[in-house]
Ligand SMILES: Nc1ncnc2c1ncn2[C@@H]1O[C@H](COP(=O)(O)O)[C@@H](OP(=O)(O)O)[C@H]1O
């Protein structure tokens with residue numbers, strides 16, 4: 398068996414089951430009027446449940462591996478948390494082989510409290526990345542990565558609502574992206590689209606303008622001679638879109654200069670693009686440093702491209718964002 402083959406299989410199982418939990422809630426949500434009422438509670442239930450599922454499955458196989466997860470169980474505790482806790486517990490137990498009780502559920506969620514760092518193994522989980530996309534009935538994903546001594550070694554992205562083919566989104570939705578150690582014949586190797594000039598590129602960006610500046614991205618696109626409209630997607634589905642050739646560039650341009658990106662928002666997508674041959678840096682052209690805790694403290698923004706155009710894109714980013 399190849400190195401980390403067990404970790405890879407466990408990560409796939411964990412993300413698939415957590416994705417099922419999210420999909421169940423997502424499907425009930427898009428058929429209800431919750432989105433119109435701006436009620437966030439369904440996404441909250443799915444968020445906690447997905448983290449509980451992933452953390453439980455990781456713990457069964459790797460009890461000593463620490464986890465950096467987005468959620469913590471505070472609001473599920475005590476009498477005030479009972480209603481939410483009951484919902485999360487029953488949803489969680491629909492996909493686990495051995496059901497959890499209340500106490501085990503809270504413990505599973507809080508196994509994600511590891512502070513991160515530069516030594517040894519750790520997993521990082523974003524149970525629902527793209528909360529806003531989930532609530533809008535659009536894109537979201539479950540992201541999981543294994544980081545060893547600061548390097549991302551395995552990543553799995555479960556994208557329950559991503560069209561298998563953007564050209565015919567009505568035919569089939571739901572994609573799982575796995576980076577590292579391809580082995581199964583049921584898997585398809587994805588490739589970035591070949592591109593030699595950035596003017597021919599399609600770029601993607603967040604749907605939410607407070608997460609990434611649309612205005613600066615438009616200026617960068619104009620500087621690069623890009624004429625195609627941006628592909629706006631929530632969540633790490635943007636990394637997947639670049640990795641499989643739906644787009645060629647992903648720009649995440651800081652709106653708030655004090656904002657630090659979370660490692661769980663990028664480590665899973667990072668390796669999917671890297672393994673497909675892409676380059677991922679921040680706006681200063683620095684590599685992402687996953688070894689500094691729960692956030693990417695040493696980085697600002699994200700620039701993802703095909704290796705052939707990274708230099709051109711970084712030049713334009715620096716002119717517009719850093720006024721260099
Ligand atoms: N001011 C900000 N700048 C950049 N990212 C932000 C942000 N505020 C929140 N985010 C992150 O943006 C993620 C969604 O990214 P995107 O906009 O690309 O879909 C959120 O993940 P969650 O949805 O898991 O909370 C959240 O962690």
Ligand SMILES: [Mg+2]
Pocket residue numbers: 523525526527661662
């Ligand atoms: Mg996120």
